[in-house]
Amino acid sequence: MDDYTRKKKSLDWIAFSLSGGLLVLFVIASFINVDLVGEWIGQAFSVTAKYFGAYWQVLLLIMFVIGILLAFSKYGKVRLGKMERPENGNFRWVAMILCTLLASGGVFWAAAGPMYHFITTPPLFPDIKAGTMSAAFPAMAQSYLHWGFTAWASLGTLTTIVLMYVHYHKGYPLKPRSLLYPMLGERVFNKSVLGSTADIVSILAAAAGTIGPIGFLGLQVGYGLNAVFGIPNTFFTQAVIIIFLAVIASISAATGVERGIQWLSRINVSLVVVLMVAMLILGPTLFIIDLFIGSEAFHLQNFLTMSLYRVDQAWLGSWTIFFWGWFIGYGPMMAMFISRISRGRTIRELIIAVSIIAPIVSNFWFTVVGGSGIFYEIENPGSVSTALNESGMPATVMAILNQIPLGTVLAIGFIIVSIIFVATTTDSMSYTVGVTLSGTDEPNRLNRVFWAIMFGVVAVSLLAIGEGTVSTLQNFIVVTAAPVSLLLLPSLWDAPKIAAKLAKEQNIGKKK
Incomplete structure (x- = not known):
């Protein structure tokens, strides 16, 4: 197996050329006729949301449930990665996990998401009057759903178990196509069209999901620098x-x-912890704590109903289905990254960290930022919502911070956090793309640097075209997520099988 692995460590030029070439072609087409590209992407988005939306909702919910069942069964003791002790300490490990999904947009969605749902109540709760204290709980709960348990479960739970088994226990390359190994066997690595397709669509989806936020947050940081320093x-x-x-x-x-x-x-x-604690102390402390407890209770009470809501298709396409497409597109690449940093961890540790701890931290972060906005909006109607409606997400954050003591200092902190968040997303994605193209844990440095620089260059090109193209690319994420979501499906049954096999090998659950 070692000889096989060594032969597969050379750069996959087919996947490199097709994924990079299609990305460049998209940008060129946008320069030539941005309206036509935007129209095509919009139509593809509508079709994808219509035919894949329900599947995605069920897929992510089942993925979360199976992960929790595995974690708290005897299989939770299974140790992954052929290593007796973890490579990374707990804080370092959880920090790298948190800088995956949260970094891709959690900073500014934390302010805008809850406020959107507060001033326009989600359609599942039509009897709750928007803009009132009663609307605060479903507003936060809806944001919890979009950035919480099921969202995180899609990134690195069942898929990570499969990837770690195929790579570390069986010795095959760490690639998205490895998710198909339990079903197709070794032939998925031998000049397989299906295997190459799996790698290419995963690279494209991760690239789209990375480039969009880079360009978008470039706009946010630009707005923040203008608001704070007058640049x-x-x-x-x-x-x-x-x-x-x-x-x-x-x-x-x-x-x-x-x-x-x-x-x-x-x-x-x-x-982020420093900012969160500062906002909690300087802002409406008791309101935030009460809102978090009440909203989490509301979220858990309505979890299944919100997860499987299917009535208002237009709203779903703009919110739940958009987020699910975004995160599913990230899925294989994030699972590869989490696989790389989780050697020596048990299945229980993995599931608890990714599907429970990270979502709760995200939910509290959203409550501190978005909950502060809701408090000030209730106290002074229009103080936050006007900025959101007129100038978008970056203005929402600034409108909230303007009403908190030491708001300027906190605003500078938000700018710094946003910059580093984008950098961590970009470096982790460029690393995993490099891993995909080389099949080794340590891809060539030039390969990694190339993708990091390319993400930035494409983002600048998109900004040169206009803000609309960034949102078009974000819609493109949902389109690319369609084939990726099919790639994630086998992990629903493969992960439990692998857990059972490893438990037997590790003598877990046997009577003494």
């Missing part, structure tokens, strides 16, 4: 910010997981 919010400013982020990410990716990525992750999570 002109121009395309040049935004381009400099994004290139700066890409350079940081490329340096981090080049130094590998053990140095750059985990170092940035620890710094960022520490800063």
Whole structure:
């Protein structure tokens, strides 16, 4: 098996050329006729949301439930990765996990999401009057659903179990196509069209999911710098910010997981904790605590109903289905990254960290930021919602911080956190794309740096076209998620089978 693995460590030029080429082709087509590309992507988005939406909702819910059942069964004791002790300490490990989904958009959605749902009550709760205290609980609960348990479960639970088994226990390359190994066997690695397709669509989906937020958060940071320091919010400013982020990410990716990525992750999570505690103390402390407890109870009480809601298709396409497509598109790549940092962990540790701890931390973060906005909106109607409606998400954060003592200091903290979050997302994704193309845990440095720089360059190109193209690319995420979601399906039955097999090998559950 070692000889086989060594032969497969060379760069996969077919996947590299097709994934990179299609991405460049998309940008070129956008420059030539952005309206036509936007129309095509919009139509593809509508078709995908219509025919895959219900499947995605059921897929993510079942993935979460099976993961929880595995974690708290005897199979939870199974140790993954052929290592007796974890490579990374608990804080370092959880920090790197948190800097995956939360980094992709959690900073600004934490303010905008709850406020959107507060001033326009989700359709599942038509009897609750928008803009009132009663609307605060479903508003937060809806954000919890979109960034909570099922969202995190899609990134690295069952799929991580499969990938770690195929790579570390069987010795095959760490690639998205490895998810098909339990079903198709070794032939999925031998010049397999299906295997190459799995890798390519996963790269495209992860690239779309990374480039969109890079460009988007470039706009957010530009707005923040203008609001705090008066720096002109121009395309040049935004381009400099994004290139700066890409350079940081490329340096981090080049130094590998053990140095750059985990170092940035620890710094960022520490800063988020400081910001969260500062906002909690300086802001409406008791209101936030009460809102978190009440909203979490509301969320758990209505969890199944919200998860499987299917009535208002237009609303679902704009919210739940959009987020599920985004996160499913990230799924294989994030699972690869989490596989790489989780050697020596048990299934129970993995599931609890990814599907329980990370969502609860995200939910509390959303409550501190978004809950503060709801408090100030109730106290002074229009103080936050007007900024959101007129200027979008970045204005929402600033409108909230303007009403908190030391708001300017906190605003600077948010800008720094946003910058590092984008860098951590970019470096982890460039690392996993490099792993996919090389099939080894330590891909060539130039390979990693190339993708980090490419993500930044494409994001700048999209900003040059206009803000609309960034949202078009985000819709493109949902389109690319359709084939990726089929790739995730076998893990629903493969992960439990693998857990049972490893439990037998590790003599877990046998009577003494």
